[in-house]
Amino acid sequence: MKIGVFVVDDHYMVIEGIRSLLQNEKTLDWMGHATNAESCLSFLKLYEPDVILMDVNLPDKSGIDLCKEVKQLYPAIAVLGLSTFNQQAIIKNMMDNGALGYVLKNATKEELMEAIISVQKGKVYYSLEVLNSLRKPTPNQLLITRREKEVLLLIAEGLTNAEISEKLFISIPTVNTHRKSLLEKFEAKNTAMLISKATKLGSV
Amino acid sequence: MKIGVFVVDDHYMVIEGIRSLLQNEKTLDWMGHATNAESCLSFLKLYEPDVILMDVNLPDKSGIDLCKEVKQLYPAIAVLGLSTFNQQAIIKNMMDNGALGYVLKNATKEELMEAIISVQKGKVYYSLEVLNSLRKPTPNQLLITRREKEVLLLIAEGLTNAEISEKLFISIPTVNTHRKSLLEKFEAKNTAMLISKATKLGSV
């Protein structure tokens, strides 16, 4: 019984690369590809692959959202996250939304095969690099509260404390408190460093 | 006479994708690939391809810098920029540093072939999407000067004006001037927005 594989990625070269890597694998059945979330969902109405390789950055919606939808509609399909970035926040998000594994786009053929076979069996798979990055002592970035995240986003948009307080219906001192805990949690010296770190970690 | 093609990209899947797309083209000679700038330069010491497909994001240095170096050392080689992003700033930068063309990673085989043939003949090539984006009214982001970029980087690292002035051996008012022009050019209301925009545009 072959493993049906489907790929969703907005870059044709990447799709072609994966197809080329996997084309001689007799245990796999290349079911096709989609370059956006919509056509992926259309495909799934007609066919049910065993494994979907899913890029986290898609033109119409994020891979994270698509992953969630796919898992709700077709729980049997194993989703394997795929991206160029090695960022805890994104990976964690992807896994929380039903992905069974995560590989980077510089993965070798062997890694990719191992990942596909693993998730098809229902086993979790992370590529080596992803594992290493997840092993790093978790900085406090993951522990941002809901409110702090709201404030962070507004700061990044360029709002001042006064504007944020108005928008969130809280007092300026409160905004300041959140601001201070954000600086602490991100180990940032000031706003610039905060936004810089937060953006790179995918929190913004 | 075949066109010698070399690819520099840090993602194995992309390399494989390009190779697969081009493998049946009899007019091309696949000379190999590199996954970072260093090994690209090593390769060029031994062989001279006609065209290099060069990703703008490399692990060891930016494709923009690599492009500059390659053109200095081997002016005859045509460099074709390659990336997932369609951003004027990056494209312009790449072209200013000697690239003859620019295609996105979702290019089709036909586009890619046309691009390679064009730049090999010394003709400029932009993919359709790139052309469209270049036609848009240019925001001022492209015009960041060398000094402004230095200041921007230090701001993002969390340095204050005083610290920056010390580091760059300039006065605090001067740092302030650069800071203000950065805010203008990025159309940012404050530091937070500046760093946010700059990071997303790849300037940091």
Add this chain to the structure above:
DNA sequence: TAAAAAATCATCTTTTTTAATGATTACGTC
């Protein structure tokens, strides 16, 4: 080489952020 652009410095004012401390209320979990 002349014009344009970049880089430099200055002064002064206002706004915003950061720091330091302390405290109350709400909420979910064990």
Add this chain to the structure above:
DNA sequence: GACGTAATCATTAAAAAAGATGATTTTTTA
């Protein structure tokens, strides 16, 4: 129901950034 965390608000002061204007010296580039 106790406990910890999150969320809220307050006061005061110092540091930093932002805004407005003007001006000189290098560099680049047409």
